[in-house]
Amino acid sequence: MATIKRVEIQYRGIFQKNLAKYIGSDIVLIASRMGQTGFSNGRYSDSPERNGIPCKYFAFVSPDLDEEELEAECGAKLDIDEANISVVLDDTMVKGVEPWAWHGIRPINEKLIEGGTMLVVSRRQPEELLKWVERKPFSWNLAILSGDASFAGLWVNKDDLTRERVLGALAAIDPALISIEAVEGYLRDKTHDERRVQAARAAYDEVRGKQRPVAAGEGIRWPYAIPELPKWNQFREGIVVQAVPRHFEIGPNGQSRNEQFKRFTTRTQRPVVRFDLCTKCQLCWYDCPDECFDPTPDGLYDVNYEYCVGCGRCAEVCPVEECIVMVDELEFEDNKSPWEHYKRDKAGYIAWAEQKKGNRRVWYPFVTGTGMEYREGRRMAEGERKAVHRPDIARSAQAQGVVVEEPVPTGPGD
Amino acid sequence: MTATQPVTVYETEELLTGCQAVAHGVRLADVDVISAYPIRPYTEVMDQISKLIADGQFDAEYIIADSEHSQFEIVKHASSVGARAFAGSSGTGWAYGFEALVVTATDRLPVLFLVGNRALDDPGAFGVEHNDALAVRDMGWLLFWVTTPQEALEHVLLGYRIAEDPRVRMPCALAMDGAFLTHSQHIVRIPSPEAVKRFLPPYNLGDRVLHPDNPISIAPQANEDWVMELRRQNWEAARRARTVILEAYREFNAIFGERYPTPFFDEYMTDDAEVVLIGMGTVAAPGRTAVRRLRKQGHKVGYVNLRWFRPFPTVELRACLSRFQAVGVIDRDFAHGSPDDGGALLHEIRSCLYPARNRPAVVNFITGLGGRDVPIADAIKMFEITQQAAKADHLDGFVTWIGVRE
Numbered sequence: 001m002a003t004i005k006r007v008e009i010q011y012r013g014i015f016q017k018n019l020a021k022y023i024g025s026d027i028v029l030i031a032s033r034m035g036q037t038g039f040s041n042g043r044y045s046d047s048p049e050r051n052g053i054p055c056k057y058f059a060f061v062s063p064d065l066d067e068e069e070l071e072a073e074c075g076a077k078l079d080i081d082e083a084n085i086s087v088v089l090d091d092t093m094v095k096g097v098e099p100w101a102w103h104g105i106r107p108i109n110e111k112l113i114e115g116g117t118m119l120v121v122s123r124r125q126p127e128e129l130l131k132w133v134e135r136k137p138f139s140w141n142l143a144i145l146s147g148d149a150s151f152a153g154l155w156v157n158k159d160d161l162t163r164e165r166v167l168g169a170l171a172a173i174d175p176a177l178i179s180i181e182a183v184e185g186y187l188r189d190k191t192h193d194e195r196r197v198q199a200a201r202a203a204y205d206e207v208r209g210k211q212r213p214v215a216a217g218e219g220i221r222w223p224y225a226i227p228e229l230p231k232w233n234q235f236r237e238g239i240v241v242q243a244v245p246r247h248f249e250i251g252p253n254g255q256s257r258n259e260q261f262k263r264f265t266t267r268t269q270r271p272v273v274r275f276d277l278c279t280k281c282q283l284c285w286y287d288c289p290d291e292c293f294d295p296t297p298d299g300l301y302d303v304n305y306e307y308c309v310g311c312g313r314c315a316e317v318c319p320v321e322e323c324i325v326m327v328d329e330l331e332f333e334d335n336k337s338p339w340e341h342y343k344r345d346k347a348g349y350i351a352w353a354e355q356k357k358g359n360r361r362v363w364y365p366f367v368t369g370t371g372m373e374y375r376e377g378r379r380m381a382e383g384e385r386k387a388v389h390r391p392d393i394a395r396s397a398q399a400q401g402v403v404v405e406e407p408v409p410t411g412p413g414d
Numbered sequence: 415m416t417a418t419q420p421v422t423v424y425e426t427e428e429l430l431t432g433c434q435a436v437a438h439g440v441r442l443a444d445v446d447v448i449s450a451y452p453i454r455p456y457t458e459v460m461d462q463i464s465k466l467i468a469d470g471q472f473d474a475e476y477i478i479a480d481s482e483h484s485q486f487e488i489v490k491h492a493s494s495v496g497a498r499a500f501a502g503s504s505g506t507g508w509a510y511g512f513e514a515l516v517v518t519a520t521d522r523l524p525v526l527f528l529v530g531n532r533a534l535d536d537p538g539a540f541g542v543e544h545n546d547a548l549a550v551r552d553m554g555w556l557l558f559w560v561t562t563p564q565e566a567l568e569h570v571l572l573g574y575r576i577a578e579d580p581r582v583r584m585p586c587a588l589a590m591d592g593a594f595l596t597h598s599q600h601i602v603r604i605p606s607p608e609a610v611k612r613f614l615p616p617y618n619l620g621d622r623v624l625h626p627d628n629p630i631s632i633a634p635q636a637n638e639d640w641v642m643e644l645r646r647q648n649w650e651a652a653r654r655a656r657t658v659i660l661e662a663y664r665e666f667n668a669i670f671g672e673r674y675p676t677p678f679f680d681e682y683m684t685d686d687a688e689v690v691l692i693g694m695g696t697v698a699a700p701g702r703t704a705v706r707r708l709r710k711q712g713h714k715v716g717y718v719n720l721r722w723f724r725p726f727p728t729v730e731l732r733a734c735l736s737r738f739q740a741v742g743v744i745d746r747d748f749a750h751g752s753p754d755d756g757g758a759l760l761h762e763i764r765s766c767l768y769p770a771r772n773r774p775a776v777v778n779f780i781t782g783l784g785g786r787d788v789p790i791a792d793a794i795k796m797f798e799i800t801q802q803a804a805k806a807d808h809l810d811g812f813v814t815w816i817g818v819r820e
Contacts, residue, residue, distance in 0.1 A: 045637055232643035238522035240622050243629035
């Protein structure tokens with residue numbers, strides 16, 4: 001019986017595409033230095049990729065199969081059959097992954113085999129992740145590589161050493177796949193950069209022997225149904241799909257939306273709204289590319305978290321400081337209406353929102369930079385509206401009677 | 415649809431080219447939307463339709479497109495909102511709109527197109543060659559050839575009737591030989607609108623019609639998790655089309671007289687024939703004339719005119735052709751580098767005959783390319799070669815070029 005090691009790399013579409021692809025290629029090249037056969041590919045169905053959509057890249061390694069046989073076993077397939085190691089490059093994906101319509105929201109460890117290891121890049125404790133993960137009828141291992149999700153743009157690679165650190169962690173998990181010596185030799189020969197070698201070694205030391213065994217039955221009962229695709233004679237001819245009848249009424253979930261594809265597993269952060277600070281300027285509602293904001297009877301805008309992809313556009317355009325803030329998705333238990341919470345218990349909601357926000361504001365600089373950017377947040381008292389420090393939108397805030405802390409610069413045209 | 419009262423079936427007689435006959439067919443079918451872009455020999459059809467509209471004989475939306483691609487897209491969309499639609503083209507124009515042609519088939523929209531067969535192309539050749547229309551043979555199209563202006567007119571009606579049937583709903587290509595039919599005038603009996611009404615029901619796309627009262631999405635992104643099932647649906651429609659074709663011709667014959675006893679192909683003097691030629695389009699004229707002349711000399715020969723190419727009449731043609739000792743397949747096309755370097759029809763017919771218990775010898779003639787004529791003498795020559803094939807124990811070559819300078 002031939003040995004095949006199957007590695008899947010689960011990543012956020014666009015933002016981590018290059019990272020996942022590089023890791024896949026690195027595994028093949030390092031394994032081949034060790035005299036093994038390997039190849040790497042991506043899940044073709046993930047293309048066209050969309051920002052943040054859960055995607056997969058694969059690497060397959062065998063010590064005794066030739067390339068063609070390995071290809072026949074593992075290649076030209078829509079998805080991986082099973083994974084010895086599943087790498088998760090953004091920990092918010094542990095809440096479930098739905099790459100496209102009719103696929104269903106799948107558990108992050110769906111393909112993991114008995115005794116396999118899931119390696120998650122995260123700053124969380126194992127228990128904080130396991131409360132989202134499907135229980136298995138067998139035992140497996142959870143390894144955590146301490147770090148933030150490394151996000152970049154489509155045409156760039158964020159060189160923040162995540163790539164090298166994942167290789168080091170993989171060597172710690174299974175030295176027969178890639179050994180730390182082979183990783184170091186590869187990085188040294190390829191880059192002549194000891195910093196990279198050291199990053200891999202440090203990650204190796206961090207992960208080695210620190211895998212968290214996950215017992216059979218540990219985790220949750222998976223709450224989402226996996227759709228069954230109809231047979232050829234069970235759906236309409238002519239590629240016709242019944243449209244969602246347009247429906248609109250004021251209030252939470254008052255707009256008709258596509259029930260077949262709720263895209264919230266795309267999200268790494270979600271917008272948290274301080275309704276008491278809202279000036280009802282409508283910009284979030286107007287700018288949201290996914291029409292996730294529902295107008296409410298009191299003139300506010302509820303967020304429908306089932307459909308929010310976490311793009312952050314609303315937080316970007318909101319003219320009021322601390323009114324809409326993007327917060328780590330793992331902080332939240334459900335997708336319930338925040339406005340209903342607010343109406344039920346105003347003070348309680350504000351306290352809850354501030355607790356979720358914490359005092360750190362996080363940005364993912366997609367194009368350049370070496371990591372996430374942080375800023376100290378401010379806790380606003382109830383109704384304490386201040387304009388954000390952006391001249392373009394502060395002017396519009398000022399026009400609406402919002403207190404502006406600093407004078408708004410005026411352009412030559414004013 | 416039974417006739418309750420007798421109506422005048424054929425009203426008038428006019429001298430019409432193939433293209434003019436199609437224009438009258440379009441008028442009688444009460445087509446709603448026509449999109450046009452010129453390329454000869456098709457151009458004659460758009461000219462004639464616009465004249466019918468200008469003369470007040472016909473009322474339709476007539477849209478001049480900026481290219482064949484737009485032209486075909488326009489009728490595809492018109493068809494999806496419930497308009498009976500017509501377009502057409504020739505040669506490289508047809509090829510230029512190919513993307514639209516493919517999606518019209520997968521969207522299952524029953525537009526009727528005229529293909530005035532034209533060589534593909536270079537240097538500017540505009541004579542008949544069947545490769546243009548044949549390009550859609552594997553794409554989910556209905557595809558047939560007509561041989562006279564009378565047939566052309568009547569097949570506009572038959573084409574819509576078959577294509578629009580809820581069991582089918584496939585686009586339909588009516589192919590006719592450039593010049594020899596598109597621009598050749600014959601006396602045509604023109605059916606009365608009352609008779610046409612009895613035969614051709616109004617276009618009804620049912621619950622697939624795109625309308626504000628019927629909010630649907632047509633052709634959303636479909637990947638590997640859907641495409642095979644979609645193809646399987648298309649195949650089923652093509653299978654059902656065989657039944658619908660037989661029904662439609664039966665109905666047509668009942669109203670217009672026994673015009674087409676055998677819908678898929680016509681047999682000529684084949685009852686006791688030992689050897690036959692089979693071809694598509696106007697080559698039937700020299701073919702059948704050669705049969706009459708050879709019969710006078712005592713040769714047992716016949717001619718089969720194949721009308722329907724898609725769906726291919728597999729069972730019927732297999733039963734027909736396996737009665738003979740040898741079959742000569744006439745291709746007014748060429749399938750470059752294909753098995754035995756033959757033509758497209760050769761491969762269809764050999765494949766069709768392979769499971770037959772009595773397999774005749776099959777030879778192939780490449781002829782009439784790029785608009786070259788096929789005279790009676792050439793048809794006789796093709797019969798002679800086919801007769802030799804019937805006798806030969808061993809054949810050195812299957813394919814003969816007829817009419818090439820050598």
